[in-house]
Amino acid sequence: MLRRNFIHSLGAGLLLGASGRQSLAANLGQAQGKPRVIVVGAGFGGLTVAKYIRITSKQKIEVVLIDPSASFVSAPLSNLIFSGQKNIAQLTFSRERMCKTYGIQLLQDTVIKIDSDKNKILLQSGHEMHFDRLVLSPGISLMFDQFPSITDKKSGAGIVHAMQAGPQTLQLKKQLEAMPDGGVFAITIPVAPYRCPPAPYERACQVGLYLKKFKPKSKILILDANPEITSKSLLFKKTWATHFPQMIEYRNNHTLMDVNLKENELIFEVQDEIKADILNIIPPMRAGLIAIENNLANINKRWCGVHFDSFESSVNPRIHIIGDAIQGGDLMPKSAQVAYGQGKACAEAVTQLLLGQTFDLKPHYNSLCYSILTANTAAHVGTDHEYSPELQSMAVVKGSQEISSKDSIEDYQKALQWAKDIWQDVLT
Numbered sequence: 001m002l003r004r005n006f007i008h009s010l011g012a013g014l015l016l017g018a019s020g021r022q023s024l025a026a027n028l029g030q031a032q033g034k035p036r037v038i039v040v041g042a043g044f045g046g047l048t049v050a051k052y053i054r055i056t057s058k059q060k061i062e063v064v065l066i067d068p069s070a071s072f073v074s075a076p077l078s079n080l081i082f083s084g085q086k087n088i089a090q091l092t093f094s095r096e097r098m099c100k101t102y103g104i105q106l107l108q109d110t111v112i113k114i115d116s117d118k119n120k121i122l123l124q125s126g127h128e129m130h131f132d133r134l135v136l137s138p139g140i141s142l143m144f145d146q147f148p149s150i151t152d153k154k155s156g157a158g159i160v161h162a163m164q165a166g167p168q169t170l171q172l173k174k175q176l177e178a179m180p181d182g183g184v185f186a187i188t189i190p191v192a193p194y195r196c197p198p199a200p201y202e203r204a205c206q207v208g209l210y211l212k213k214f215k216p217k218s219k220i221l222i223l224d225a226n227p228e229i230t231s232k233s234l235l236f237k238k239t240w241a242t243h244f245p246q247m248i249e250y251r252n253n254h255t256l257m258d259v260n261l262k263e264n265e266l267i268f269e270v271q272d273e274i275k276a277d278i279l280n281i282i283p284p285m286r287a288g289l290i291a292i293e294n295n296l297a298n299i300n301k302r303w304c305g306v307h308f309d310s311f312e313s314s315v316n317p318r319i320h321i322i323g324d325a326i327q328g329g330d331l332m333p334k335s336a337q338v339a340y341g342q343g344k345a346c347a348e349a350v351t352q353l354l355l356g357q358t359f360d361l362k363p364h365y366n367s368l369c370y371s372i373l374t375a376n377t378a379a380h381v382g383t384d385h386e387y388s389p390e391l392q393s394m395a396v397v398k399g400s401q402e403i404s405s406k407d408s409i410e411d412y413q414k415a416l417q418w419a420k421d422i423w424q425d426v427l428t
């Protein structure tokens with residue numbers, strides 16, 4: 001939402017007798033009677049928690065949702081852009097409708113600092129805002145500092161990862177279109193955990209579909225730091241052998257140490273350097289920078305520890321953290337489906353804690369994840385997770401693990417439907 005529209009949505013009474021800027025600052029600083037929750041990040045987790053706090057609290061909690069991006073771009077299905085099955089417009093949505101329907105103040109800005117002693121955040125625009133509870137769903141940041149030759153450690157200029165859908169996805173697609181027939185597309189995968197474990201392997205399939213059609217002499221090299229494919233291993237291997245036998249080559253235990261962008265060269269810990277026409281480098285990841293810079297990433301300085309019944313940070317109980325930024329439980333991938341389940345559970349927790357109800361929650365959610373393997377088939381893996389008071393953590397529900405025995409048209413249709421359903425819930 002544009003700042004001008006945001007000011008309108010604050011209500012005319014607040015603007016009387018003061019300049020727009022002063023009254024905006026006043027409103028941002030002080031919650032008006034109702035407890036205020038600020039949600040940082042309007043991706044899958046943030047949109048869900050913002051909507052469901054309004055529902056579970058019956059509008060008794062004010063919610064402000066902050067994100068710097070003008071619109072929401074779905075990372076799920078973004079690999080289909082490489083094969084041409086989807087375009088970016090089909091994955092780009094406005095957040096305004098949902099926010100208007102549920103009375104959420106949507107602010108296009110970046111949170112640059114959290115003052116947890118004073119329960120305030122500082123925005124890039126210069127405003128401060130008070131909160132009663134803060135929810136962070138900032139996603140991931142990429143650890144460009146792992147590569148000595150990359151000079152801009154913050155933006156990683158020159159590295160194309162496409163693990164945050166949008167301009168990066170389009171940049172990679174452009175490179176693919178410019179690559180000569182007979183070229184090499186190399187994709188590097190960091191040691192897990194990273195966002196969406198099957199996404200890089202799914203990408204190889206989608207890039208493969210494009211190359212088969214337009215540049216059939218080309219090759220895809222998957223250079224994985226892990227000892228084995230981290231998700232749906234047999235299904236990917238079978239798909240590559242059946243549909244891309246001369247095209248996709250998988251190599252495990254390839255830990256990327258540096259990159260020479262001038263020479264288009266990848267430098268590994270053990271193996272020889274590899275040159276390729278396209279370097280799709282997926283760097284190691286950690287929680288979004290706002291969590292890192294405010295000392296909330298207490299697990300290996302990368303991921304945020306939380307109490308899984310409330311999603312309160314194990315560092316600061318007034319701050320809740322959900323989504324990819326947290327250290328998940330056993331068999332819990334960093335995925336949109338998980339962020340969505342956590343968003344709903346966190347909304348209940350925040351409502352109970354703020355409205356003084358008895359706190360008694362045992363979250364339960366699932367981690368269903370589809371991968372689109374060809375132009376019309378997909379496969380899935382899924383697990384149910386529930387809160388275990390004994391472990392004080394999430395545990396896998398016994399017998400709930402399921403994985404497709406083969407790829408199928410039915411799973412392809414279900415994958416597209418899954419995306420439609422989750423977009424529908426978080427965006428309307």
Ligand SMILES: Cc1cc2nc3c(=O)[nH]c(=O)nc-3n(C[C@H](O)[C@H](O)[C@H](O)COP(=O)(O)OP(=O)(O)OC[C@H]3O[C@@H](n4cnc5c(N)ncnc54)[C@H](O)[C@@H]3O)c2cc1C
Pocket residue numbers: 040041042043044045046066067068069074075076077078079109110111112137138139140162163164165195196199288289290322323324325334335336337338339368369370371
């Ligand atoms: C190629 C690809 C395919 C995928 N496919 C699937 C799939 O099929 N199924 C599935 O379940 N998952 C999939 N995922 C994973 C899924 O996209 C993520 O797990 C999910 O987006 C995590 O949600 P989140 O809310 O934690 O983070 P995000 O959705 O990334 O949202 C984080 C938001 O926080 C904002 N933000 C960050 N810092 C600040 C700040 N300081 N101030 C304000 N805002 C801030 C960002 O702008 C962003 O909008 C895929 C991912 C990729 C890359």
